[in-house]
Amino acid sequence: MRKLSRFLIRIILFFFIWSIGSVILYRFVPVYFTPLMGIRVVQQIADKKKPKIKHKWVSYNEISDNMKRAVLASEDQRFFNHDGFDRVEIKKAIKENKTRKRARGASTITQQTAKNVFLWPRSSWLRKGMEAYFTVLIEIFWPKERILTVYLNSMETGNGIYGVEAVAREHFDTTAAKITASQSALVAATLPNPLRFSSKKPSSYIKQRQSHILRQMRTVKLSGDGIFNPINK
Numbered sequence: 001m002r003k004l005s006r007f008l009i010r011i012i013l014f015f016f017i018w019s020i021g022s023v024i025l026y027r028f029v030p031v032y033f034t035p036l037m038g039i040r041v042v043q044q045i046a047d048k049k050k051p052k053i054k055h056k057w058v059s060y061n062e063i064s065d066n067m068k069r070a071v072l073a074s075e076d077q078r079f080f081n082h083d084g085f086d087r088v089e090i091k092k093a094i095k096e097n098k099t100r101k102r103a104r105g106a107s108t109i110t111q112q113t114a115k116n117v118f119l120w121p122r123s124s125w126l127r128k129g130m131e132a133y134f135t136v137l138i139e140i141f142w143p144k145e146r147i148l149t150v151y152l153n154s155m156e157t158g159n160g161i162y163g164v165e166a167v168a169r170e171h172f173d174t175t176a177a178k179i180t181a182s183q184s185a186l187v188a189a190t191l192p193n194p195l196r197f198s199s200k201k202p203s204s205y206i207k208q209r210q211s212h213i214l215r216q217m218r219t220v221k222l223s224g225d226g227i228f229n230p231i232n233k
Contacts, residue, residue: 023137030057052160060149063176070184073216076109084110084139111135116154171200185213
């Protein structure tokens with residue numbers, strides 16, 4: 001029992017050192033590869049398909065404000081005001097899920113970043129618990145701009161496509177710095193399920209979501225700036 005206890009203590013200690021160290025490291029170092037990318041490659045090989053990873057890291061200043069506002073409008077409008085957990089949306093989700101057939105989520109961009117960078121996509125109580133733990137660490141060690149930068153670089157945006165730079169090049173023949181408001185809204189519209197929906201060949205449903213996101217973008221603020229008025233349609 002003593003040996004088992006010591007072993008478990010070492011495992012727990014290693015996990016805390018690794019997790020805290022990794023979060024601090026990624027505060028400064030670009031995230032070039034995530035667990036999700038590895039999982040998708042394994043799935044592609046299992047399906048006898050050629051592995052595909054399209055990804056290029058870009059800095060915060062190399063990403064158009066259009067894309068930043070699009071994901072904020074679509075995913076987390078209180079991003080700059082909460083501590084990683086949007087309690088307003090959580091309360092709404094709890095209330096609405098009592099009558100909804102399909103559960104409504106309330107994940108923030110910080111929570112999604114924690115999942116994308118450190119964990120795996122399949123939902124479970126274990127994953128949710130670890131997601132909450134990493135969310136707290138990220139909010140402690142990273143400024144909001146860093147969180148948004150990592151999210152925009154690690155989000156899945158298509159089949160084998162990750163991050164805003166890759167999707168801008170693959171779907172619109174442009175760059176993260178030059179992506180327009182309309183294109184950004186299309187990308188944001190697909191984020192709930194980028195393997196099912198495409199920003200390159202948007203369905204009528206995605207176009208409806210795009211229109212809604214564009215309207216929301218007009219009132220979304222970035223940290224320290226004024227109200228956005230999209231001009232590149």
